[in-house]
Amino acid sequence: MPELVEVELYRRMAAPLVGATVSSVDVVDPRFIRGAGSAAAFAKAITGRALTGTDRIGKLLLMHTDGPTIGLRFGMTGVLGVDGDDGLDELVYGPSRRDPAWVRLRIVTTSGELFVRDPRILGSAILDPDTAALGPDATTITAGQLAAAVRGSRSPIKARLLDQHRVAGVGNLIADEVLWRASIAPQRPAGSLSAVEVRRLHRHVRSTVADLLDRGGSHLGRMTDQRKPGGCCPTDGTPLQRATVGGRTTWWCPAHQRQGARR
DNA sequence: ATTGTGGCCTGCCCGC
DNA sequence: TGCGGGCAGGCCACAA
Numbered sequence: 047m048p049e050l051v052e053v054e055l056y057r058r059m060a061a062p063l064v065g066a067t068v069s070s071v072d073v074v075d076p077r078f079i080r081g082a083g084s085a086a087a088f089a090k091a092i093t094g095r096a097l098t099g100t101d102r103i104g105k106l107l108l109m110h111t112d113g114p115t116i117g118l119r120f121g122m123t124g125v126l127g128v129d130g131d132d133g134l135d136e137l138v139y140g141p142s143r144r145d146p147a148w149v150r151l152r153i154v155t156t157s158g159e160l161f162v163r164d165p166r167i168l169g170s171a172i173l174d175p176d177t178a179a180l181g182p183d184a185t186t187i188t189a190g191q192l193a194a195a196v197r198g199s200r201s202p203i204k205a206r207l208l209d210q211h212r213v214a215g216v217g218n219l220i221a222d223e224v225l226w227r228a229s230i231a232p233q234r235p236a237g238s239l240s241a242v243e244v245r246r247l248h249r250h251v252r253s254t255v256a257d258l259l260d261r262g263g264s265h266l267g268r269m270t271d272q273r274k275p276g277g278c279c280p281t282d283g284t285p286l287q288r289a290t291v292g293g294r295t296t297w298w299c300p301a302h303q304r305q306g307a308r309r
Numbered sequence: 310a311t312t313g314t315g316g317c318c319t320g321c322c323c324g325c
Numbered sequence: 326t327g328c329g330g331g332c333a334g335g336c337c338a339c340a341a
Contacts, residue, residue: 048335077318080337105335122334123319143320166318168335201312210336218334293314294334 048120048169049264050105050184050215050255056118056126057102060109063128066157067096068111078150078164081172091173092116097155103180104214116153117175121168129158184215184255192248196236203239203247204232205292215255218294223267224254226279231303232291273297 048056071089079085095111102108107126109116120126148165162169182191195212196203207213207221216224225232228250230243239247258264268280277286279299286297 119336121318121336124335148319164318165320166333168318170336199311205312208335295332 048105048122048124049217049220050102051220051258051262051264053102053105053107053120053215054185054259055262056120057100057107059126059128060107060160061100063109063155063157063160064097064099066155068092068094068153068155070154072152072154073150074152075150075167077167078162078169078171080170081175083173088171088173092153103177103183104210105217106175106177106180106214108175108177114173115175117172118162119169119172120162121164121166121170123166124162124164124169127161127163179211180214181210181212182214184213184220184251185259187213187248187251189245189248192251193241193244196239196244196247199236201236202233202291203230203236204294204296206236207251208292208294213251216251217264218296219264219267219270219273220254220258221294222273222297223258223269224250226267226269226299226303227254229302231305232296232298233289234305269297269299 071093073079073085073089076085079088091114092111095113097109097111099110100108101110105119107118109118144163148163149161150164150167151171152159152161162171181195182188192213196206199206204221204225207216207224208218222232224247228247230239230247254267258266272278272280272286277297278284279286279301282299282301284299284301287300288295288297290296
């Protein structure tokens with residue numbers, strides 16, 4: 047599913063359109079538009095505007111104009127296309143087909159066309175999204191910021207990583223990969239992590255996200271393909287365990303991600 | 310304030 | 326062969 051990694055790739059696809067002008071907007075499915083105003087109001091607000099820049103905070107893609115900023119969220123199955131070219135071949139948990147009926151939004155510009163295909167409509171488009179509520183982006187989060195996000199909480203550490211208000215950009219697959227690499231059990235109360243563990247977690251958040259960007263997908267981690275019944279830890283061969291943590295399906299290695307605090 | 314839960318939305322896959 | 330149930334999870338509304 048689109049996590050920070052996919053959305054960053056989408057942003058890079060959209061970046062060449064900066065400088066172009068929006069010539070027309072087709073809200074194919076009005077359910078895709080969130081926030082105040084109707085689909086018609088959305089189209090009217092950005093038609094004729096010049097695209098002035100792209101940005102990304104966590105999983106939120108921002109396209110600035112000389113008017114309102116366009117915010118795009120991709121949910122779990124959303125894919126961005128530019129000029130009819132899908133940048134990503136397939137999404138984990140997303141259908142591999144490319145049914146034209148799943149296109150929910152189309153923005154035509156003087157330099158090319160941008161569209162969002164989202165079968166389940168879990169994504170959305172919104173004007174001038176509230177970005178203040180998002181936590182620091184996982185690609186650049188500092189050790190101090192992560193420590194603040196974790197401190198004093200009884201929530202499972204995984205739930206804390208998934209909370210976009212605390213850390214922006216980490217989704218279910220990245221969270222499992224990070225905790226696996228950091229040798230921290232996902233259900234550990236966040237506030238129970240030692241200072242050493244928090245620093246270790248911070249290093250792994252930053253390095254894992256960078257690594258997954260290099261690999262080109264949040265599903266391309268070292269343990270991701272073992273997140274299935276019968277899957278084993280790539281490091282020590284221990285059968286991975288599965289449970290719901292923070293409301294999400296969670297896989298971890300019971301041997302090297304132990305419940306008790308370590309070191 | 311924090312923390313947890315259910316609903317949205319639909320394609321896909323398994324078992325009958 | 327068709328059908329129903331379960332599952333996937335990002336995000337938001339809502340409850341305690």
